[in-house]
Amino acid sequence: MEMKRAVLKMEDPIPSLFSDDYFTLISSNPSSSSSASFMDYTANEGGFMELLQGVHDFGSLSSSSSGWFEEAAPSSNYQVWTQPAKVEAPLNYEAAVATTAAAADSAAAPATPCSNSSSISSDSCGGALNDDLSKPPAAAAAAEEEEKHKTNKHLKAKKGSTTGNEKKKKREREARFAFMTKSDVDHLEDGYRWRKYGQKAVKNSPFPRSYYRCTSASCNVKKRVERCLNDPSLVITTYEGQHNHQTPLLQHRHRHSSPSPLHLLPPFMHSDQLTPPFNYCVSSRIPTNTNPNLVLPPAGSLLRDDGLLQDIIPHATIIRNN
DNA sequence: CGCATTTGACCTGCGC
DNA sequence: GCGCAGGTCAAATGCG
Numbered sequence: 001m002e003m004k005r006a007v008l009k010m011e012d013p014i015p016s017l018f019s020d021d022y023f024t025l026i027s028s029n030p031s032s033s034s035s036a037s038f039m040d041y042t043a044n045e046g047g048f049m050e051l052l053q054g055v056h057d058f059g060s061l062s063s064s065s066s067g068w069f070e071e072a073a074p075s076s077n078y079q080v081w082t083q084p085a086k087v088e089a090p091l092n093y094e095a096a097v098a099t100t101a102a103a104a105d106s107a108a109a110p111a112t113p114c115s116n117s118s119s120i121s122s123d124s125c126g127g128a129l130n131d132d133l134s135k136p137p138a139a140a141a142a143a144e145e146e147e148k149h150k151t152n153k154h155l156k157a158k159k160g161s162t163t164g165n166e167k168k169k170k171r172e173r174e175a176r177f178a179f180m181t182k183s184d185v186d187h188l189e190d191g192y193r194w195r196k197y198g199q200k201a202v203k204n205s206p207f208p209r210s211y212y213r214c215t216s217a218s219c220n221v222k223k224r225v226e227r228c229l230n231d232p233s234l235v236i237t238t239y240e241g242q243h244n245h246q247t248p249l250l251q252h253r254h255r256h257s258s259p260s261p262l263h264l265l266p267p268f269m270h271s272d273q274l275t276p277p278f279n280y281c282v283s284s285r286i287p288t289n290t291n292p293n294l295v296l297p298p299a300g301s302l303l304r305d306d307g308l309l310q311d312i313i314p315h316a317t318i319i320r321n322n
Numbered sequence: 323c324g325c326a327t328t329t330g331a332c333c334t335g336c337g338c
Numbered sequence: 339g340c341g342c343a344g345g346t347c348a349a350a351t352g353c354g
Contacts, residue, residue, distance in 0.1 A: 196327055272340060
């Protein structure tokens, strides 16, 4: 099975993606022969949707981690890095996506953000991730909402003339959560309904970035979807904000009071893509047996990483897929 | 017809 | 101040 890996080197420049806001990158370590890469969502009531919501609870992240990255144990199959606070020291980042072939090489190397294992240039996946999270820290959603309201209300007026205060006021952003998945479709099903509101070409990348907004009224959650520059099969999804409503799937389930298997699936998964026990599929176009390589930490690291990973992934357990 | 997507224009922040 | 790049808007268009 093909595994993915994100490598962070402390001496490289921080990608702007990580330079602000609470951010979590969940990636796998290819160095393990036991290639666990799928989460046993069926064993958890909330599934990945709750996982995402849990990840959005960034308060716990900020309070439980002291450093820029929370380092996973070297023996773990996956690494989970979080950026709970602004970084002072110069750090360097690399998100290297290694296939199983490369995995053997780095098997001996400690799977830590400080690892000296193989690196790639800055315009790799790290570069793809290197978008503008370098904005002011996450602030209250209300502030953002208010500003957004202002923006919408006075858009035309602002186009003509902007007050000094508004001009100077820094844009505040919601906390973000990004992850990479292996998929041939950009927009992965996650249980929520999204409306695409923009698409931009990414500098130095042939792949555009798409912008989506949750269609639910009063929910201002956004997500951005782009492809990894180095490995176009990887989709980088960045969620911003927190849903203030249930997923349509959950609502449907509650209405009918009979458990729907759909709500137990991770985002971007359909029930018809499931072949028990663990053949989850990211893409609706990918055959059931194709591994999506949603990069998530293994049970070992989850259990080991007291206080952090449990906050990120509240109920998740990992099953093996080999 | 209603909703989603596309796409060019505009706004904003940041670095030089 | 200027230019660049990311982010957003909204009219036009497409689709079921």
